[in-house]
Amino acid sequence: MSLLHIFRKLNKMSPQEITFRCRGLVYEQLERLKHSGPLSDxxxxxxxxxxxxxxxxxxNYIRKRENVVFFIDEHNKQATIETINKQYPQLIQQAREQANKICRHEFSFLGIQVNYEDKIPWTSDPVSTKKWLQKFYADVNIFDREIGDVKYVWELNRHQFFVDLGKAYWLSGDxxxxxxxxxxxxxxxxxNPYKMGVNWTSALEVAVRSISWIWAYHFCLFSSSLTQETNLKIxxxxYQHAEYLENHLSFYSSPYNHLIGELSALxxxxxxxxxxKRASLWREKSWKILKNEAGKQFYQDGIIVEQATFYQHFTLGFYLMVALLREMNEQQGSGVKGQGSDKVWHIIEKAMESSMYLTRPDGLLPMIGDIDNARSIYIENxxxxxxxxxxxxxxxLFNRGDMKKVAEELSSGKGFDExxxxxxxxxxxxxxxxxDSVYPEVTSKALDESGYYIMRSNWMRDSNYLCFDCGEIAVGLFQDSTPSAAHGHADILSFELSAFGRPMIIDPGFYTYHGDERLHYYFRxxxxxxxxxxDGQSQAQEAGKLSWSHAPDHYPKKWISNKDFDFVEGSHDGYKRLADPVIHRRAILFKKEGATLSPEYWIIRDYLDGNREHLVESFFHFAHGIALNIQGRDIVAQSSAEAGILIQTIVPHQAMMVDIIDTGNIPDGGWxxxxxxxxxxxxxxxxxxxVKLPFEMTTIIYPFKGNIPPSISPELIQEGLRLMAENEKV
Known part of the structure; x- marks a missing residue:
């Protein structure tokens, strides 16, 4: 980062943030001086x-105490195992198979397979096998690409596979x-001595590892293999993990999922x-901050302000574990919900509700924003x-029959999850x-605060579905040249689409933080x-890894939903920084089957307002396995004999070139x-x-079944364009 960027970031900081960061630097130096080896008994x-x-x-005390309740119910162990054998007949065998792999030191994570024949080298990069230097944590350069992407060594050291071992032991007794x-x-x-080496460089990694240990420890607490020496060592x-977390909370450096994970672990x-002895202080401090932060982490509609669906559930999982554990351990049965946690429970419910509405017909969520495959609740796989x-x-938790209906309807009756x-x-x-399970009150839903608009024909697995993104890139970005980190992508006015339950047009996802820079930047x-x-530009300007500057304004303008159609319209000014500023406005109409039983289809209209000539490119990214063919003025996309879409464009007075990219190199060659x-x-x-702006482009997307795409009738096109025009004027 340049000195100019550093100055601009400092200029944006509050006095409280500057004070906090200065104290952190001083504390780091004191740590370095005071650090004196292992903690004595x-x-x-x-x-x-x-x-x-x-x-x-x-x-003896830990095994006999009755004043602490955790999720693993030792008193009802036999009944739980009997229930699992009845409801999940393959689970115990699957748990043993997974644990057997771990015993053989076979691991699969972040797209790689690793097999350690002997002792696991905890501080070596799993890909390059190069060793991270064992020195004071603040002196470790986690961006040293000569060693590798630090995410891989961190992932290994999150120890979530310890939970797999513990679960297999608890269920099998082996x-x-x-x-x-x-x-x-x-x-x-x-x-990994305390505060030494790569595995102490991130407070979030310390937090996730702590939670993994606690789950596994409770699974194995009554094992004959737990000696008093090992128990003391753990x-x-x-205790040192908690002490580290207390003093390294990411209040300003990573104040979203990182901070919540750290507080939750504490x-x-x-x-x-x-x-x-410090437990009471830790508990009160972490709960107070978690409660105060809850409204800052999620919009009122339940979506995470980071605008990344995977991180939404990462953060939600932390809050859920904490809220449940707090309620389980509340003394004298006084009940948590009456003691200032109603707000937290309400936000948890809204986050789950928004997840329900986002869920595609195939039961999965759109791949919006960054991802590192992290799950805060790691029991099932x-x-x-x-x-x-x-x-x-x-x-x-909330007596929501609609959540039950969606969980079961979109999972072939899977029901109560592990x-x-x-x-x-x-x-x-x-x-x-x-x-009793009931369908949600509506099929289509506007999540206005976050800017997501979901259109669907019904709640069946073979429904048509579209998720439109008209929200900001992420909360907290600057509109000037000041860089700011965010997990959100430059994806305003993008959408995902499924036809007859099959994902067709999708968000391409995210590949890496610290690996190949071409792939890191491309997917954002x-x-x-x-x-x-x-002109080949993004809606915001890249300002380094994970960072944006010149963030655009977004304008969700209109949402109309009834039994016959859904209509949404929004715009952004992400290209205002060009010499000739450009505004992009997009409207989408979903014509439903309705009472007339007419075919369902979408019309997408794009307006580009400017004054000069520009290179205009419109992209549609398809799911893996989709076959694309250009047939005259039509584009045919098919996933199988059951589902396909026909795409037509209407461009007044202009001819647009169209091509299919599917055999190119990384990063943008079809991945x-x-x-x-x-x-x-x-x-x-x-x-x-x-083309010279202003410019208008209309796209018709018609879902169909079978091998032969139908012709789109002129009457259907005229009907859709009429509806589009009427609602744009409203």
Missing amino acids: GAFFRALNVKDTSSQALW ERYAQEFFGLINSWIDD LKSI FIIATVFPEF PPMWDFRAFLSTGTV DSLWLLGIDGMKKYQEI QTKAHNTITI IAPGYGFLIRAPILRYQAR
Whole structure:
């Protein structure tokens, strides 16, 4: 970052932020001076509120205590296992198979497969095998590309596979899995001294690792493989994790999912281990901030302000665990919801509700914004972009029959998810079964605050669906040249579309933070989304990795929804920084089957307001496996014999060139990234022309079944254009 950019960022900071950052720098130097090796047993016991300060006594106490409740119900273990065998007959075998892989040190994450024959090298890059230097954490250059993308070593050290080991042990009683867990955690603690090396460079990584340890620890708490020495070693390290989190909260550097994850881990540690003398302070501090932050993390409609669907559920999962754990551990049955947490529960419900409306007919969510494949609740192992477990959990927590209906309807009757069972227990499952499922009140939905507009024909798996993005790139971006980091993409006025339940036009996803820079930048740019670019530019200007400047204003103008059609219109001024400023306005009409049983279709009209000649390019990114063909003035896209779409464009007085991009090189040669580190082929349809503005372009998208696309009748086109014109005037 240049000195000019640094000055501009400083100029945007509040006095409180500058003070906080200065204190952080001073604290870092004090850390460096005071850091004096491992925590002694004596120092640790002095940090505890226990009478008998011996490892044997602590081991016995933790196993016998009754004052702490966690999600794993040891008292109803047999009943839980019987329920799992009945409701999820393959689960225990699948859990053992996954745990067996971990015992063989076989790992699969972020698009790679890793097999360690012997000891796991916790501080080596899993791809390059190069070792990150073991030095004071603040001196580690996490952007050293000679070693590799730091996300990979971080992912390994999140230890979420410890939960797999613990779950397999708890369900099967096979001591091999507990032994492996305790062996791995011992190895990690030995190889990663407190505040030394790459695995202490990110507070979020410390947080996720803490939560993984706590889940696995409780799964294996009554294993004969847990010795008093190992128990003491684990608790000492968890204490250090909490101490680190307390002093490294990302208030200004990463005040969204990072901060929430860090606070949540601190709260969970403090709640599960009230024996720590600082636990009460940690719990009160973290809950107070979490409660105050909740309204800053989500719009009123429930969408995350980061404008990234994966991170929405990452943050939501943290809040959900904390809120449930707080309620479970509230003393004397006084009940959390009457003690200042109504606001948090309301936001959790709205976040689940917005997720329900965003869910596509195939049960997955649109791939909006950045992703690092992170799940805060890591018990089940669902397909990527499948967050229906939140809906089955929300069914019980909020008595929402509509969430139950969508969770089951769009998953072939899958019902109560495994995650929900671990969070809510057998009683939660019984309550779920008692709730009647009902369809949501509406099929199409406007999420006005975040700017997402969902059009669908019904709530069946074979419905037609479109999600229109008319929201800001992300909250907190600057409209001048000041750079600011965000997980949102330059995707205003983009959309996703499914025909008869099949994803056709999709958001291409996101590939990497610290890997190939071409791929990092491409998937965040406007041309990697289903909208229009002017002169090859993005709607905002890239200002470094994860950063934007010159953020556009967005203007959701209109939403109309009735039984016959949905209509939405919005615009943005992302090209106002050009020598000839350009405004892009887009309107979308979804003509429903309605009472006349006429065919369903979409009309998309784009208006470009300017005064000079520009290169105009309109992109449509298709799902993997879609076959694209140019047939005269028509474009035919087919996913199978069951679903396809016919695309026609109407361009007054202009001819646009059209081409299919599907065999090119990275980054823009026809690729999608359905997850961090995953890259697969998928075709792109591009219209382009050099035209003088103002300019207007109309696109008709007609879904069909079968192998032969129908002809679009002139009467249908005229009907749609008439409806479009009428509603644009309203």
